[in-house]
Amino acid sequence: MNKLRKAVFFDRDGVINKNRPDYVKTVEELEIFPYVAKSIKQLKKQGYLVVVITNQSAINRGLTDDDKVSEIHQTIQKHLLKHSSGIDAFYYCPHRPDENCVCRKPKPGLLLKASQELEIDLKSSWMIGDNESDIQAAESVGCKALKIRENFQLKHAVQSILNS
Ligand SMILES: [Mg+2]
Ligand SMILES: [Zn+2]
Incomplete structure (x- = not known):
């Protein structure tokens, strides 16, 4: 029996x-927020997989095209690895x-695909998004969700998950 992961x-x-x-659309247009690497590192330390759903x-x-999107994701990953952090998968x-x-949020297609491929238990997992469609996609498959906004940034969302 495989134990499902949390993400x-x-x-x-x-x-x-x-x-x-x-x-x-391009790496040149990519501006990574400064606290992302640390936030992801904290989650991984607590045993969470970190998966991008976009x-x-x-x-x-x-x-843009698939190559440019891959390049953007590789750039994000390289930045995170430099800070001993990293994304487990991008969808x-x-x-x-x-x-x-079936995969564009608020549809849950990518969440379901990731949960099957990576053996994730959606009920013990979280979604962090800045859009109502992120929250809807998560809640439609029983995943908890946190919406970031002006006074509730990624670091606050991560803190709520770590304290849950
Ligand atoms: Mg967004
Ligand atoms: Zn789609």
Whole structure:
């Protein structure tokens, strides 16, 4: 019998890096928040997998592509590894809203895929996002969720999880 893992799912834009109204399309446009590495390190120390779940409709809008998105994710990972931290897996949805896919948040497709592939127990896991769609995706599959906002940043969300 395999023991299921617990995870903290991270939205990407607005949580790990600064959001842009015209999408984060290249490494040049990537601005990682300063406290991300430490926050992730604390979660991993407590035994959580850290998995990114992100909507990247800019791909199917023709504004960026899979290679550029991979490059952005490798850059995030390199930054984290430099600080003895790291993401366990990145999952992204490339679809536009009008494509009605099953993976674009608020749909839980990517959370379900990650939970199957990485053997995660969703009920003992958390989602941290800055958008209502992050919270809806998580809650629809029984995952706890925290929404970051002006006075409740990533470090506060991580502290709530560590204290839970
Ligand atoms: Mg976001
Ligand atoms: Zn999708």
